[in-house]
Amino acid sequence: MRSRSRKKTPWDGMESLTPTQEFLQKHYTERYEARHPALSDTGEAAMINSFPPAKCPYCGSADFIRYGTDGNGIHRYRCSCGKMFRPTTGTIFDSRKISVSEWIEYCLNIFRYVSLNADSWNNRNALSTSKYWLEKLF
Ligand SMILES: [Zn+2]
Known part of the structure; x- marks a missing residue:
């Protein structure tokens, strides 16, 4: 059972992972922990x-x-x-559900032409959420 923290990977909750997915999940989690301490830190x-x-x-x-x-x-x-x-009120960063760094990651994905389908899969969101974000962004 995975810990209930803010970090999540595209593979959380999946029954069985391929060696590649396991590797990526581990790598992602380590990277996440390095990059996502408490917001104030x-x-x-x-x-x-x-x-x-x-x-x-x-x-x-x-x-x-x-x-x-x-x-x-x-x-x-x-x-x-x-x-x-707050300074973010009324901006795309208003929602504190996702941190600014996650937003930036999302934006980078969009600008690298990652498809909405891939992005929503990566973020485990409904496709409509990715579309909604895209509309917010532009
Ligand atoms: Zn006022």
């Missing part, structure tokens, strides 16, 4: 925080203040309209 939060928002994504006002950080160390802001937001 990766510098990803710092990278996101280096892009302070210019305006409130809800009302467009520039009248907002820093308001602590979220669980990932990402800055939160509170606008005079009462809404809270």
